[in-house]
Amino acid sequence: MSVTIKRKNDYIYAFIKGEIDHHTAPEIRETIDEALSVSETAKLLVLDFSEVSFMDSSGVGLVMGRYRYATTLGKKIRVDNLDNRNYKIMQMSGIEKIAEINRKEN
Amino acid sequence: MKKINQMKMILDSYSVNEGFSRVAVSAFASQLDMTVDELGDIKTIVSEAVTNCIVHAYKEKIGKIYITCTVFENGILRVSVRDRGCGIPDVKKAREPLYTSVGGDRSGLGFSVMESFSDKLSVRSKVGVGTTVTMEKRISGKKYE
Numbered sequence: 001m002s003v004t005i006k007r008k009n010d011y012i013y014a015f016i017k018g019e020i021d022h023h024t025a026p027e028i029r030e031t032i033d034e035a036l037s038v039s040e041t042a043k044l045l046v047l048d049f050s051e052v053s054f055m056d057s058s059g060v061g062l063v064m065g066r067y068r069y070a071t072t073l074g075k076k077i078r079v080d081n082l083d084n085r086n087y088k089i090m091q092m093s094g095i096e097k098i099a100e101i102n103r104k105e106n
Numbered sequence: 107m108k109k110i111n112q113m114k115m116i117l118d119s120y121s122v123n124e125g126f127s128r129v130a131v132s133a134f135a136s137q138l139d140m141t142v143d144e145l146g147d148i149k150t151i152v153s154e155a156v157t158n159c160i161v162h163a164y165k166e167k168i169g170k171i172y173i174t175c176t177v178f179e180n181g182i183l184r185v186s187v188r189d190r191g192c193g194i195p196d197v198k199k200a201r202e203p204l205y206t207s208v209g210g211d212r213s214g215l216g217f218s219v220m221e222s223f224s225d226k227l228s229v230r231s232k233v234g235v236g237t238t239v240t241m242e243k244r245i246s247g248k249k250y251e
């Protein structure tokens with residue numbers, strides 16, 4: 001499991017790689033929250049799931065938690081490149097009502 | 107239903123075992139010639155059930171998690187995950203979507219996910235005694251012989 005942070009213009013990108021569960025989530029959370037807290041000018045956090053090989057509801061908790069934290073900093077979030085299964089799990093939480101979530105293309 | 111094959115394992119409730127438990131169960135279940143999707147469903151269900159034992163049943167302490175996987179003649183896989191933890195006072199309420207008894211980064215979706223990825227899910231629980239979650243899934247692939 002790893003998280004790579006990249007910054008571009010007003011965006012912070014977090015590329016998550018590997019499995020997201022209750023065991024791996026804390027480290028992912030810390031890396032992303034650190035990036036959020038130091039990027040004063042960034043307006044949007046993009047969580048990129050293209051390299052996520054597995055997630056359970058802990059992945060939803062991770063996204064909801066980042067949404068709450070980003071909101072307190074006046075930032076928005078978006079989730080990109082979810083595979084069909086992970087998109088379905090995300091949708092169960094109703095998160096698409098408060099943040100944009102996108103499926104992987106093709 | 108006639109039993110064909112069975113596997114049991116006992117794990118300590120360390121979070122590092124979450125990954126191991128879902129891989130072990132899916133490796134055993136793969137004798138049923140599952141599709142990639144079905145295998146993914148099984149992994150997700152096991153991950154949810156085992157995580158609940160770690161996070162809720164045993165909370166701050168370490169206890170044993172008992173997993174039984176049974177393959178039946180008609181291509182049904184049954185997985186049960188049992189703990190001797192705190193138990194659930196109101197199972198009906200616990201199974202409601204988005205219900206969680208803890209704050210933080212839990213979303214209250216575990217049971218909803220388990221229900222949606224299995225064909226049948228039963229939860230038996232007694233406060234102070236423990237909880238057993240049993241799921242069944244019909245596997246579409248080649249029948250076991």
Ligand SMILES: Nc1ncnc2c1ncn2[C@@H]1O[C@H](COP(=O)(O)OP(=O)(O)OP(=O)(O)O)[C@@H](O)[C@H]1O
Nearest residue numbers: 057158162163200206207212213214215216217237
């Ligand atoms: N094995 C268990 N022992 C004791 N309580 C449990 C157990 N499994 C579930 N619960 C209770 O049922 C509630 C709902 O469980 P569920 O898995 O749906 O959500 P969660 O674990 O709170 O959040 P998430 O699974 O989305 O991270 C839990 O908050 C907990 O109170």
Ligand SMILES: [Mg+2]
Nearest residue numbers: 154158216217
């Ligand atoms: Mg749960």
